[in-house]
Amino acid sequence: MEIKNYDVVIIGSGIAGSITANILTNAGKKVLLLEAGLNAGIALDAENAYKTYQGYLNTFYENSIKVPNSPYPNIEDAPSIDVLDLKQIEPGKPDTKGYLVQMGPIPFASDCLRGAGGTTLHWLGTTLRMLPNDFKMKKTYGIGVDWPFSYNDLKPYYEMAEHEIGVAGNKESMEKWVKGQLKVDNYYGSKYQFPMEEIPPSYMDKVLISEMEGKEIVLNGVSHKIETVTTPQGRNSTPNSKYSKAGIRWNPGSKKLEFIDADFRDKYEPVGSVWDPYSGQRCEGNASCVPICPVQAKYNALKTLKKADHGNLTIKTQAVASKLIINSISNWIEGVEYKTYQEGHNGKYDLQTAKGTIYVLAASAIENAKILLASGAANSSDQVGRNLMDHMTVLSWGLNKKERVYPFRGPGSTTNIATFRDGDFRKEHAAWISPLDNWGWGWPAFSPGSDVNDAVTQGMFGKELRSFLEDRITRQVLVHAECEQAPDPECRVTIDPAYLDQLGNYRPVIHYRATEYMLKAFEAGREFVTQLFDKAGIEDYTVYNPEKDADYVTYKGKGYSFEGAGHIVGTHRMGKTKEDSVVNENMRTWDHDNLFLVGCGNMPTLGTSNPTLTMAALTFKAAEAILNQLEN
Amino acid sequence: MSNPDASPPQFLKISSLLTGFTETELIGTGMLDSYLNTILKNSAKEDVKYFFENAKEILDEPNQTEESIAISTRKQLMPDSSYGGLAKKIIILWYTGSWKVNENSSKIISPASYKQGLMWDAGHTHPPGAKQPGFGSWAKLPISVMINDKSKTNGN
Numbered sequence: 127m128e129i130k131n132y133d134v135v136i137i138g139s140g141i142a143g144s145i146t147a148n149i150l151t152n153a154g155k156k157v158l159l160l161e162a163g164l165n166a167g168i169a170l171d172a173e174n175a176y177k178t179y180q181g182y183l184n185t186f187y188e189n190s191i192k193v194p195n196s197p198y199p200n201i202e203d204a205p206s207i208d209v210l211d212l213k214q215i216e217p218g219k220p221d222t223k224g225y226l227v228q229m230g231p232i233p234f235a236s237d238c239l240r241g242a243g244g245t246t247l248h249w250l251g252t253t254l255r256m257l258p259n260d261f262k263m264k265k266t267y268g269i270g271v272d273w274p275f276s277y278n279d280l281k282p283y284y285e286m287a288e289h290e291i292g293v294a295g296n297k298e299s300m301e302k303w304v305k306g307q308l309k310v311d312n313y314y315g316s317k318y319q320f321p322m323e324e325i326p327p328s329y330m331d332k333v334l335i336s337e338m339e340g341k342e343i344v345l346n347g348v349s350h351k352i353e354t355v356t357t358p359q360g361r362n363s364t365p366n367s368k369y370s371k372a373g374i375r376w377n378p379g380s381k382k383l384e385f386i387d388a389d390f391r392d393k394y395e396p397v398g399s400v401w402d403p404y405s406g407q408r409c410e411g412n413a414s415c416v417p418i419c420p421v422q423a424k425y426n427a428l429k430t431l432k433k434a435d436h437g438n439l440t441i442k443t444q445a446v447a448s449k450l451i452i453n454s455i456s457n458w459i460e461g462v463e464y465k466t467y468q469e470g471h472n473g474k475y476d477l478q479t480a481k482g483t484i485y486v487l488a489a490s491a492i493e494n495a496k497i498l499l500a501s502g503a504a505n506s507s508d509q510v511g512r513n514l515m516d517h518m519t520v521l522s523w524g525l526n527k528k529e530r531v532y533p534f535r536g537p538g539s540t541t542n543i544a545t546f547r548d549g550d551f552r553k554e555h556a557a558w559i560s561p562l563d564n565w566g567w568g569w570p571a572f573s574p575g576s577d578v579n580d581a582v583t584q585g586m587f588g589k590e591l592r593s594f595l596e597d598r599i600t601r602q603v604l605v606h607a608e609c610e611q612a613p614d615p616e617c618r619v620t621i622d623p624a625y626l627d628q629l630g631n632y633r634p635v636i637h638y639r640a641t642e643y644m645l646k647a648f649e650a651g652r653e654f655v656t657q658l659f660d661k662a663g664i665e666d667y668t669v670y671n672p673e674k675d676a677d678y679v680t681y682k683g684k685g686y687s688f689e690g691a692g693h694i695v696g697t698h699r700m701g702k703t704k705e706d707s708v709v710n711e712n713m714r715t716w717d718h719d720n721l722f723l724v725g726c727g728n729m730p731t732l733g734t735s736n737p738t739l740t741m742a743a744l745t746f747k748a749a750e751a752i753l754n755q756l757e758n
Numbered sequence: 759m760s761n762p763d764a765s766p767p768q769f770l771k772i773s774s775l776l777t778g779f780t781e782t783e784l785i786g787t788g789m790l791d792s793y794l795n796t797i798l799k800n801s802a803k804e805d806v807k808y809f810f811e812n813a814k815e816i817l818d819e820p821n822q823t824e825e826s827i828a829i830s831t832r833k834q835l836m837p838d839s840s841y842g843g844l845a846k847k848i849i850i851l852w853y854t855g856s857w858k859v860n861e862n863s864s865k866i867i868s869p870a871s872y873k874q875g876l877m878w879d880a881g882h883t884h885p886p887g888a889k890q891p892g893f894g895s896w897a898k899l900p901i902s903v904m905i906n907d908k909s910k911t912n913g914n
Contacts, residue, residue, distance in 0.1 A: 187888070332897075410892055410893060411892055413887075532903070534881060534883040535896040536897070564896065592779065592880050595853075599880065600881055
């Protein structure tokens with residue numbers, strides 16, 4: 127039994143939990159942070175942090191299939207979702223092989239990482255803000271729901287998130303498109319600066335842009351112009367000499383979070399690796415952001431956790447939260463039960479309870495929903511677990527017949543086609559963003575290893591083989607259509623006492639499907655790429671396999687396969703009323719005055735941005751509200 | 759193991775023939791001994807013996823031309839029915855750093871073998887997560903392309 131009473135108990139040390147812990151401890155609050163992952167992962171001192179991370183890196187090198195979770199330990203007592211478990215679901219037969227119990231009809235295709243630092247260890251680092259219309263989908267297009275606030279309301283918190291993550295970007299590129307196609311002014315604003323200059327767009331981007339920029343695409347009788355935008359990213363680049371912010375702090379007078387202005391002599395200094403502040407200050411072009419940046423030039427949440435006031439922070443690892451204890455009279459949360467495992471593989475644990483004034487769930491969209499359902503908490507709206515969303519990602523790949531583009535270099539993506547991120551078509555089908563992928567056919571075909579195998583199987587060897595591979599690898603192009611999944615109450619996380627993990631905690635039971643709104647987007651997205659490839663001189667090599675692809679769907683007689691984007695969103699939506707949402711605009715649960723939820727689960731809709739930046743912005747907003755509540 | 763034909767210098771020669779990479783490039787990976795050991799450890803002794811004997815014959819052929827060597831290699835070494843498919847396994851080992859256990863499974867020998875996979879060099883790039891070419895290098899043509907094409911020295 128835990129005796130100490132903390133100001134705040136936080137569940138999870140991913141980016142949402144780490145931002146919350148950092149802000150609260152630096153504001154003088156006593157915080158307990160519970161992390162389900164192994165103790166080694168939380169190391170922040172130079173020697174141990176380096177040692178643990180080199181262990182991840184070697185595991186990555188040695189792993190034959192380099193999926194996002196491949197470098198990191200998968201703990202039997204606190205398992206992570208593994209995309210290698212994905213397969214088609216036979217009707218009426220749930221797939222129980224992996225951690226998720228997949229009820230179907232199609233499987234949920236994304237993973238996340240249960241471990242210190244969370245999924246930021248393997249995120250790509252794309253930091254696009256959402257678009258103004260993304261916050262009012264119902265009002266503008268009659269689809270989904272509206273957020274309880276607007277883009278402009280979130281803007282100050284986006285700036286905090288971009289500071290915290292350390293975003294390298296080209297403001298002008300994005301604003302040109304937003305102003306031109308969407309008629310939106312002041313998207314970033316004239317005074318705004320990113321901490322760092324843009325990550326240089328790849329050689330391939332330049333070749334493809336010269337072939338496609340401004341070309342016309344006709345979809346469903348409507349003409350669209352291809353417009354590309356440089357992608358802002360959470361990885362270290364050249365410091366922006368105009369950037370003038372040094373930190374974020376709580377102002378107890380104004381009761382707000384505010385920026386600390388930099389001394390005019392100080393230049394922005396990129397945040398290096400956890401083990402050495404002077405390494406990782408620039409992206410070095412390892413081209414392995416997913417699953418692991420060897421030098422930590424890419425942001426991860428441990429960098430934020432390191433900045434916490436450790437005099438006010440207690441961290442307990444190997445501590446798996448299983449249940450919130452609810453006071454039956456006040457309906458306040460009065461404790462969180464957690465199971466501390468010793469070995470990680472034998473199911474042996476000690477049951478403990480942590481107590482605090484306020485509780486914050488920051489355990490990922492799926493785990494947050496699962497813990498709430500297991501506790502009978504926060505669910506008077508019946509929305510907990512519902513509206514599970516992801517970017518359903520349809521991949522198209524081909525060979526550039528005109529010239530070699532030299533892929534497999536640089537960060538995963540440095541440019542995106544923004545044209546279909548917003549427009550009237552959203553009334554009919556989902557919007558999508560199309561990142562130009564710098565890593566050839568690695569994702570859909572495991573290239574270049576598969577190219578070697580195919581060529582050698584055909585009997586190629588020697589100079590003929592080398593020159594075949596040179597040509598095959600250097601012409602590979604991959605374009606995604608990352609389609610915004612609309613909220614669907616039947617896509618959901620549930621629990622079932624028949625499915626428990628070996629600590630006796632619930633396993634997430636997932637129900638998932640693609641509605642016609644999504645299928646229409648797959649059809650349009652493929653039509654878009656077909657026209658695009660045609661104009662750019664790219665020969666289409668895309669194949670969707672009806673037998674093998676886990677998420678193979680058909681629409682109007684044609685088949686499409688989609689992949690998960692790792693963007694797990696929407697299981698405890700934020701809203702204006704307690705009848706139709708789980709949390710209010712400050713991410714406090716409607717049902718329990720001392721329970722806050724942070725993370726992507728709060729997002730009512732997804733937009734076409736990778737969600738981490740928006741989630742980080744929301745977390746600053748939540749942290750501000752928590753401090754207000756503690757000080758009132 | 760006392761097989762004079764399966765010596766590191768012989769293995770180097772036959773590897774160069776099979777991969778299309780020069781002996782200098784192959785030595786530069788630092789993987790020669792490790793790969794030879796992998797082959798000796800994982801293949802039937804008889805396959806190894808006759809494979810290296812056959813390889814020596816091809817390499818020592820009198821009046822040889824590049825073409826005649828290629829024809830002999832294709833006919834005698836490359837078929838799946840020759841020496842347990844060892845030639846193909848050697849090529850895949852050098853190119854990917856993996857030993858092909860069977861049709862559906864292969865294993866990366868070591869972190870070093872992953873980093874030294876020749877497929878990355880063949881594609882004018884580097885293995886993800888290692889041999890990083892430096893900040894912003896991806897915005898230009900690969901250096902290995904630039905030095906072979908002086909007209910593109912600016913890399914644009």
